[in-house]
Amino acid sequence: MSNSYTRLLQFAQQFQKFYDRQFLPILERTHLTMREVHVLLFLANNPGYDTARDITALRGLSKSQVSQAVDLLTAEGLLQRTPDQRDRRVVHLSITEAGEPLTRECRAMQGRCSQQLLAALAPAEQVQFRALLKKVLDHGIPKEDTP
Numbered sequence: 001m002s003n004s005y006t007r008l009l010q011f012a013q014q015f016q017k018f019y020d021r022q023f024l025p026i027l028e029r030t031h032l033t034m035r036e037v038h039v040l041l042f043l044a045n046n047p048g049y050d051t052a053r054d055i056t057a058l059r060g061l062s063k064s065q066v067s068q069a070v071d072l073l074t075a076e077g078l079l080q081r082t083p084d085q086r087d088r089r090v091v092h093l094s095i096t097e098a099g100e101p102l103t104r105e106c107r108a109m110q111g112r113c114s115q116q117l118l119a120a121l122a123p124a125e126q127v128q129f130r131a132l133l134k135k136v137l138d139h140g141i142p143k144e145d146t147p
Contacts, residue, residue: 019113026105032072035061037106039069040078043095044103045110050092078102 004085020034026033040041043050049058061069072091078099084090095103097107118126 018116021110022113023106026102026109028103032076033069036069036073037067039066039073040095040099040103041106041110043093044107050094051090052093055089055093073099096113 004116023034023037026032026037038053038059038061042055046054049055051065052070055061055066056063059066061087070079070081074081078096080093080094080096082094084092121129
């Protein structure tokens with residue numbers, strides 16, 4: 001079984017490289033970085049999670065990376081900041097009308113990457129795989145026992 005763990009980690013690294021390469025034409029055309037695309041896609045794919053803190057906590061990017069990406073995307077007119085009406089310390093992020101076409105294009109690219117990832121599986125196996133993956137992800141990683 002330990003070989004499976006090694007292969008899974010190796011697969012994850014290879015898929016990340018493959019995934020990033022698929023976005024190169026978009027990055028070259030828009031002059032954005034993959035980090036900025038990750039922020040756009042996070043906001044598009046995770047309704048209800050719309051703050052820099054959410055992106056940092058759930059996407060695994062550092063505060064400074066998220067801050068830089070948000071600043072650039074805002075300056076480009078792709079994102080807007082909206083202060084929370086109840087707590088001025090909280091700022092909500094949203095994709096602007098101008099950012100929607102690029103976001104749709106990036107989401108379509110994500111879909112193509114997913115299709116390529118699952119291409120070896122029959123349609124019924126793809127459904128089963130997605131259901132099993134959801135179950136594993138929903139279960140989460142066990143918390144470590146602290147002495």
